[in-house]
Amino acid sequence: MTIHVDVLDDEHGLRVRDTVEGEQFPLYTDRAVDPTPASTDGFTMPVDATVAVEARELRMPTFVDVIFWRDGEAVHRPESEESAERLPRGTYEVDFSPPDAKLYVRVEDAAPTTRFDDGRSVLETEAATRMVLGIRSHHETPAGTVTTTDDPRDLMAAVSTFGSALKTESPDRSWPTLRGHPPAIERGDTLNIPPEVAPPETGVRIEVPPAYGAIYTVAPLAYYLGATVEPGNRPRLVAAGRSRDLCVDALAESVRSILEHVFTLDCAVRTAGVYPFRTTVVTALEERVELDYQRLFELPLAERTAEYLEIPRSATEGLLDWHYTADVEADSAYAPVLPYLLDDLALVRSPPR
Numbered sequence: 001m002t003i004h005v006d007v008l009d010d011e012h013g014l015r016v017r018d019t020v021e022g023e024q025f026p027l028y029t030d031r032a033v034d035p036t037p038a039s040t041d042g043f044t045m046p047v048d049a050t051v052a053v054e055a056r057e058l059r060m061p062t063f064v065d066v067i068f069w070r071d072g073e074a075v076h077r078p079e080s081e082e083s084a085e086r087l088p089r090g091t092y093e094v095d096f097s098p099p100d101a102k103l104y105v106r107v108e109d110a111a112p113t114t115r116f117d118d119g120r121s122v123l124e125t126e127a128a129t130r131m132v133l134g135i136r137s138h139h140e141t142p143a144g145t146v147t148t149t150d151d152p153r154d155l156m157a158a159v160s161t162f163g164s165a166l167k168t169e170s171p172d173r174s175w176p177t178l179r180g181h182p183p184a185i186e187r188g189d190t191l192n193i194p195p196e197v198a199p200p201e202t203g204v205r206i207e208v209p210p211a212y213g214a215i216y217t218v219a220p221l222a223y224y225l226g227a228t229v230e231p232g233n234r235p236r237l238v239a240a241g242r243s244r245d246l247c248v249d250a251l252a253e254s255v256r257s258i259l260e261h262v263f264t265l266d267c268a269v270r271t272a273g274v275y276p277f278r279t280t281v282v283t284a285l286e287e288r289v290e291l292d293y294q295r296l297f298e299l300p301l302a303e304r305t306a307e308y309l310e311i312p313r314s315a316t317e318g319l320l321d322w323h324y325t326a327d328v329e330a331d332s333a334y335a336p337v338l339p340y341l342l343d344d345l346a347l348v349r350s351p352p353r
Helices: 152-159 212-225 251-272 280-286 293-298 301-308 332-342
Strands: 003-007 013-018 023-029 049-059 067-070 073-076 090-095 102-110 113-117 120-136 145-148 184-187 204-208 228-231 236-239 242-245 325-327 347-349
Touching (some): 003 049, 003 120, 013 049, 152 212, 152 228, 152 332, 204 212, 204 301, 212 228, 212 236, 212 251, 212 347, 236 301, 251 280, 251 347, 293 301
Parallel strands (some): 145 184, 204 228, 325 347
Antiparallel strands (some): 003 013, 013 023, 023 049, 067 073, 067 090, 090 102, 102 120, 113 120, 204 236, 236 242
């Protein structure tokens, strides 16, 4: 991601630009600021770039939802001027995100509050203080391009890179802003995987016969689980030393069932993280099964996935209606389409030719 932060020319404040996505937004301050590079340490959520400024106010040109965290827990979410409170002095991480990107502000040894002036959101401290701004791109375009031959085994290696676009391996990746666009695919004479899109080492793999239809069909699951796709005699998912067979004759349905299952569970388990906001899905799930959200949240992805597969499918059946399914012919010509389908987390059906 290429994030640039510049000083505004005509007013006090900053302009944040995402040159990959072609997005930008202004952020106004109460005084002249000189942004300096800062460490990403201390941020709960993943960020692509950080700068520090000295200011008393940060002001958005529009209304944005504001969430205050302290020690990784949400402590305040004002929805109006009347509900806004000045918080006790301490260290806070504040979600202060405009529509164009994710923006987190870290303030230390301060007593912050929020104002809503004429439809604009203002983050304010009682005195000028050091604020560290962490910016994360929405990453809605590919960050790199993988070249693959028409050999299905090379296509497996290409699909294995899709998990590199995940911003986190925690259940929070069920939020769309924590899943970036998978790398683009182009066909060529040799396999080439740029270092910046190398497959993540999650410890999860999916084994299928080296055939286009099977590879296309498991691609959404590989992306969401950050899994590698490898040749195998029979389709199966392997995580933390445990495996789950996938139905040879109904591979697309097996993938749908597992993806819906783990995604639904992630939507519930993520409430143990920094966004503890319940949904109707969580309420319905809790009527069917009792889970230790905190323990599951803290497990590595492979171990969490293995435990999810031990939870009966009946616990999540019907709680979510999957939004998008695409039929893709089992032909090498359609490999470049995959990343754009998976950016919307589409399910793929690709019957054998």
